[in-house]
Amino acid sequence: MKAPGMNRGDAPGASQAKSLGRALSALAERCRRELDESVVPFWLRHSLDRECGGYLTGLDRQGAVYDDRKYMWLQGREVWTFSRLYNQWQRREEFLDAARLGADFIRKHGRDEQGRVYCTLTRDGRPLHYQRKPYAAVFTMMGLHEYGLAAGDARCREEAKALFWDIERWISDPALIGRLPRPASAPKVSALADEMVLMSMAMELLAVEDDPRVRQVLADAVARAKLHYDPERRVLMELAALDGTDLRGSPDGRLFNPGHSVEVGWFLLHTLEFRPDEDLRRMALEAIEGSLEAGWDREFGGLLYLMDIEGRPPLQLEHFMKLWWPHTEALYAVALAAKLTGDGKWLPWLERLGDYTWAHFPDPECGEWLGYLDRQGRPTHTCKGGNYKGCFHVPRALLMTAQLLSSGAVRAGCQPPP
Amino acid sequence: MKAPGMNRGDAPGASQAKSLGRALSALAERCRRELDESVVPFWLRHSLDRECGGYLTGLDRQGAVYDDRKYMWLQGREVWTFSRLYNQWQRREEFLDAARLGADFIRKHGRDEQGRVYCTLTRDGRPLHYQRKPYAAVFTMMGLHEYGLAAGDARCREEAKALFWDIERWISDPALIGRLPRPASAPKVSALADEMVLMSMAMELLAVEDDPRVRQVLADAVARAKLHYDPERRVLMELAALDGTDLRGSPDGRLFNPGHSVEVGWFLLHTLEFRPDEDLRRMALEAIEGSLEAGWDREFGGLLYLMDIEGRPPLQLEHFMKLWWPHTEALYAVALAAKLTGDGKWLPWLERLGDYTWAHFPDPECGEWLGYLDRQGRPTHTCKGGNYKGCFHVPRALLMTAQLLSSGAVRAGCQPPP
Numbered sequence: 089m090k091a092p093g094m095n096r097g098d099a100p101g102a103s104q105a106k107s108l109g110r111a112l113s114a115l116a117e118r119c120r121r122e123l124d125e126s127v128v129p130f131w132l133r134h135s136l137d138r139e140c141g142g143y144l145t146g147l148d149r150q151g152a153v154y155d156d157r158k159y160m161w162l163q164g165r166e167v168w169t170f171s172r173l174y175n176q177w178q179r180r181e182e183f184l185d186a187a188r189l190g191a192d193f194i195r196k197h198g199r200d201e202q203g204r205v206y207c208t209l210t211r212d213g214r215p216l217h218y219q220r221k222p223y224a225a226v227f228t229m230m231g232l233h234e235y236g237l238a239a240g241d242a243r244c245r246e247e248a249k250a251l252f253w254d255i256e257r258w259i260s261d262p263a264l265i266g267r268l269p270r271p272a273s274a275p276k277v278s279a280l281a282d283e284m285v286l287m288s289m290a291m292e293l294l295a296v297e298d299d300p301r302v303r304q305v306l307a308d309a310v311a312r313a314k315l316h317y318d319p320e321r322r323v324l325m326e327l328a329a330l331d332g333t334d335l336r337g338s339p340d341g342r343l344f345n346p347g348h349s350v351e352v353g354w355f356l357l358h359t360l361e362f363r364p365d366e367d368l369r370r371m372a373l374e375a376i377e378g379s380l381e382a383g384w385d386r387e388f389g390g391l392l393y394l395m396d397i398e399g400r401p402p403l404q405l406e407h408f409m410k411l412w413w414p415h416t417e418a419l420y421a422v423a424l425a426a427k428l429t430g431d432g433k434w435l436p437w438l439e440r441l442g443d444y445t446w447a448h449f450p451d452p453e454c455g456e457w458l459g460y461l462d463r464q465g466r467p468t469h470t471c472k473g474g475n476y477k478g479c480f481h482v483p484r485a486l487l488m489t490a491q492l493l494s495s496g497a498v499r500a501g502c503q504p505p506p
Numbered sequence: 507m508k509a510p511g512m513n514r515g516d517a518p519g520a521s522q523a524k525s526l527g528r529a530l531s532a533l534a535e536r537c538r539r540e541l542d543e544s545v546v547p548f549w550l551r552h553s554l555d556r557e558c559g560g561y562l563t564g565l566d567r568q569g570a571v572y573d574d575r576k577y578m579w580l581q582g583r584e585v586w587t588f589s590r591l592y593n594q595w596q597r598r599e600e601f602l603d604a605a606r607l608g609a610d611f612i613r614k615h616g617r618d619e620q621g622r623v624y625c626t627l628t629r630d631g632r633p634l635h636y637q638r639k640p641y642a643a644v645f646t647m648m649g650l651h652e653y654g655l656a657a658g659d660a661r662c663r664e665e666a667k668a669l670f671w672d673i674e675r676w677i678s679d680p681a682l683i684g685r686l687p688r689p690a691s692a693p694k695v696s697a698l699a700d701e702m703v704l705m706s707m708a709m710e711l712l713a714v715e716d717d718p719r720v721r722q723v724l725a726d727a728v729a730r731a732k733l734h735y736d737p738e739r740r741v742l743m744e745l746a747a748l749d750g751t752d753l754r755g756s757p758d759g760r761l762f763n764p765g766h767s768v769e770v771g772w773f774l775l776h777t778l779e780f781r782p783d784e785d786l787r788r789m790a791l792e793a794i795e796g797s798l799e800a801g802w803d804r805e806f807g808g809l810l811y812l813m814d815i816e817g818r819p820p821l822q823l824e825h826f827m828k829l830w831w832p833h834t835e836a837l838y839a840v841a842l843a844a845k846l847t848g849d850g851k852w853l854p855w856l857e858r859l860g861d862y863t864w865a866h867f868p869d870p871e872c873g874e875w876l877g878y879l880d881r882q883g884r885p886t887h888t889c890k891g892g893n894y895k896g897c898f899h900v901p902r903a904l905l906m907t908a909q910l911l912s913s914g915a916v917r918a919g920c921q922p923p924p
Binding site: 146148149154155156157210214216217266267274337338339396400401402403405406407408409460462463468469470471474475 | 564566572573574575628632634635684685692755756757814818819820821823824825826827878880881886887888889892893
């Protein structure tokens with residue numbers, strides 16, 4: 089079965105452009121409503137831990153707590169979300185107050201004496217696990233930085249900046265956070281997630297304050313991200329060799345994560361605000377389109393979670409599932425691409441993604457979105473949050489999509505509050 | 507829908523006992539055939555890495571290599587399997603030769619200077635990752651011990667014994683292999699997998715040579731395994747508190763892995779050979795039956811992979827899948843229970859498990875078994891091996907089931923070769 093609109097090169101007509109405009113407006117309005125009436129109220133009502141501080145994210149469909157551990161990367165993400173809502177959406181005291189609850193918790197409990205960020209804490213903040221990846225630290229940094237802006241807390245922003253430089257070192261040398269140094273003879277690789285978080289953090293900093301060193305981090309991350317692009321398949325692969333080695337002999341080197349590829353696509357478009365690059369613009373737009381084409385499940389609809397790009401067996405058990413976040417990222421990426429180019433070819437994707445997403449993920453009865461479906465689109469989990477899903481991808485995509493269509497500009501970072 | 511034979515307390519009649527006997531004989535014959543004609547030939551043909559040593563386990567449906575990394579726990583498991591086949595099934599030189607290929611590889615490349623066992627190596631044996639769990643070491647120990655018996659290599663067995671005591675320390679104090687010490691105030695817990703591997707390793711040692719210290723390890727592991735038993739639901743839970751804390755507030759404390767619970771059930775029955783315990787026998791039989799009842803998918807058949815015992819959201823994405831190994835373990839456990847008790851109530855389980863297993867997992871066309879199905883029983887992966895599946899659960903269960911029905915005795919460990 090060939091999904092409609094899979095042909096490249098459809099010429100955008102005037103009526104198509106008009107339809108595109110209408111579709112974008114309708115999408116923006118729907119995102120605004122979903123954000124204000126379903127998603128934000130859910131987290132405000134169920135997630136704030138007034139007893140121990142921070143956020144409860146292990147919430148079932150109705151919002152009851154089934155897991156009270158504090159996952160640091162979800163703590164940081166929720167601080168970021170409430171701070172960003174306060175900074176850029178509505179200056180409601182309850183947003184700032186919600187952000188403070190998390191910021192205080194992670195500043196008090198989140199790091200060890202050497203400054204490493206824990207992965208998991210007990211509800212009351214006692215450490216349970218370290219992480220050998222930098223992502224708990226990344227979202228701690230992002231949360232503290234955005235909260236520093238919201239609260240006008242310069243010291244908090246300084247903490248975030250210092251952590252940014254720690255993370256930059258940890259990504260270059262993962263042995264610093266407990267990983268085994270790669271053997272000298274092993275290929276030098278770049279992980280797409282690392283480049284994405286470096287770009288993301290750097291843009292958050294640059295949106296507030298120019299700094300040539302941070303610009304350099306951004307430029308380097310973009311340069312490495314380009315190495316992930318497969319121009320033949322028009323997707324961003326999870327791993328790229330920094331030394332020209334062919335990685336396709338290993339499942340890791342063949343791993344394609346459609347949602348991730350699309351997400352990095354829109355991050356790359358955001359970097360254009362800081363450093364124009366016509367080739368990069370073309371590449372990012374192609375990567376968004378190519379990732380949707382390669383990742384879309386032509387049999388059952390929706391974006392597959394993980395694929396081996398050569399069709400060999402994926403190692404991950406859950407590769408065939410449909411997760412919420414690739415769909416939120418794709419919706420925003422397509423809206424951004426459509427807005428930037430005005431090209432009617434994005435309309436079928438906007439409709440196809442929208443139809444699938446709105447039909448499968450939002451939970452109008454209890455608020456927020458479901459996170460996990462099987463390949464056929466049946467929910468496999470009814471929870472609203474856990475150790476991976478929290479208050480982040482859904483509100484971020486809804487917010488950015490609503491902002492995009494109202495502001496007319498690509499909003500890569502935030503503006504400091506007046 | 508209520509599955510047939512779910513009623514407890516069916517009185518076993520004489521004709522039922524006769525049917526049971528026939529079913530067990532048919533099963534043993536089928537296991538023997540499957541082992542000799544499909545499973546062992548597949549691994550002998552595709553897995554032996556004559557170029558770099560050790561085994562290739564990342565094999566697709568036809569046996570072609572899609573991942574050439576060496577996962578240490580699968581290396582150890584395959585050494586064990588070929589050694590055990592040589593020691594107890596057929597004294598074929600090619601088994602000993604295959605075992606030697608892996609034993610030499612793990613002795614040469616498997617451990618660092620401090621004796622820690624790596625998790626993953628490159629094809630040619632260069633280290634890629636450590637593991638903060640003891641399981642790579644466990645199967646290294648089991649493989650070396652069984653190979654030492656097969657080859658008459660006393661030094662190899664001494665290495666295995668020394669590693670056993672390392673592992674025993676690592677399980678008591680996981681900080682030794684890089685885990686964060688649990689906060690002093692956190693509950694003291696036992697992981698079912700830890701007790702299972704301690705029992706398993708101890709029985710392998712005791713089957714060859716009595717040692718009061720090893721007996722004590724076995725007794726302690728059995729005592730802790732008992733704490734995992736939930737007498738109301740008649741299952742073994744993944745975590746147990748050692749200090750009486752109620753763990754049911756956390757998803758980890760509510761985690762029930764039906765295949766694991768059944769597997770530990772048969773391990774507990776094996777311990778009776780070394781230390782008679784009538785209560786334990788009753789508990790283990792109940793746990794096998796209760797786990798099948800709680801873990802069986804009444805809608806689509808098969809054993810679910812993971813469940814929250816209270817029906818709350820599981821954290822694991824793949825909880826609803828059907829994996830090969832819970833079915834191999836359950837088949838053997840039920841055969842063992844039926845053989846030990848002669849009770850006809852096991853017959854419906856033998857049939858139900860057999861029907862599902864033989865219909866879904868074996869691959870008569872290419873040999874070996876598929877490993878992963880979705881909830882409805884459709885294959886989600888076509889590979890024969892990867893980073894978790896290797897040459898172990900299928901041949902072990904087939905071998906033990908065939909042996910059980912021919913020998914009349916529970917074979918808990920191996921006998922040294924003459």
